[in-house]
Amino acid sequence: MISIYVTSVVVDDQPKAKAFYTDKLGFQVKHEIPLGEHAWLTLVSPAAPDGVELLLEPEGHPASTTYKAALVEDGIPFTSLAVDDLQAEYDRLCGLGVRFTQPPVDAGPVITAVLDDTCGNLIQLAQIKGTGAS
Amino acid sequence: MFRALADETRRAILDELAARDDQTLFELCSRLAMHRGITSTRQAISQHLAVLEEAGLVVTRREGRCKFLTFDRQPLDEIQRRWPPPKETDP
Numbered sequence: 165m166i167s168i169y170v171t172s173v174v175v176d177d178q179p180k181a182k183a184f185y186t187d188k189l190g191f192q193v194k195h196e197i198p199l200g201e202h203a204w205l206t207l208v209s210p211a212a213p214d215g216v217e218l219l220l221e222p223e224g225h226p227a228s229t230t231y232k233a234a235l236v237e238d239g240i241p242f243t244s245l246a247v248d249d250l251q252a253e254y255d256r257l258c259g260l261g262v263r264f265t266q267p268p269v270d271a272g273p274v275i276t277a278v279l280d281d282t283c284g285n286l287i288q289l290a291q292i293k294g295t296g297a298s
Numbered sequence: 299m300f301r302a303l304a305d306e307t308r309r310a311i312l313d314e315l316a317a318r319d320d321q322t323l324f325e326l327c328s329r330l331a332m333h334r335g336i337t338s339t340r341q342a343i344s345q346h347l348a349v350l351e352e353a354g355l356v357v358t359r360r361e362g363r364c365k366f367l368t369f370d371r372q373p374l375d376e377i378q379r380r381w382p383p384p385k386e387t388d389p
Binding site: 237266267280286 | 322323324325328329332340362363364365366
């Protein structure tokens with residue numbers, strides 16, 4: 165049986181990403197293991213400290229920079245994160261100065277919004293209707 | 299402009315862009331898929347957008363590294379001016 169233990173976001177700067185994902189998005193650091201120039205840096209949600217970890221992976225290859233820029237130009241979020249109440253998170257994050265490329269939009273079974281993580285990625289927030297809290 | 303409008307997918311694109319200004323290509327494609335069952339490739343939608351842009355019906359704005367699309371009704375207003383609807387007469 166294979167399962168998911170980390171999922172990666174490729175970031176242009178690990179310390180900057182750590183600040184954004186913890187201070188703004190509200191994640192907490194799970195592992196921060198120095199590995200030369202970079203670190204094995206993973207985060208978890210305070211709601212699930214033993215859940216799947218988000219790996220802030222350093223942008224080590226020039227191709228990834230090109231790839232990420234092309235996705236951002238077309239507004240494509242590569243990573244999607246779950247929230248219980250999207251409108252509340254949207255309001256909270258806007259208040260913290262987070263820039264959204266798409267405000268909450270009802271897409272049928274899910275409501276989604278897209279934010280700029282300031283590290284070269286667009287991140288989708290999704291509230292799946294009929295599950296979770298509320 | 300009439301050539302731009304003479305295509306069902308392009309009219310659907312304008313319908314979805316009318317919902318909100320400043321949409322990314324991603325948002326537009328999501329709306330087309332969710333609301334209209336249009337699952338054309340992003341490339342195909344981009345080609346339709348190029349036709350609409352040439353007709354002045356869609357305007358692209360760059361902000362930072364993102365591209366945002368907005369429906370511009372101005373070419374349609376010009377039709378209204380040329381052939382204005384008859385004035386409403388009160389009963």
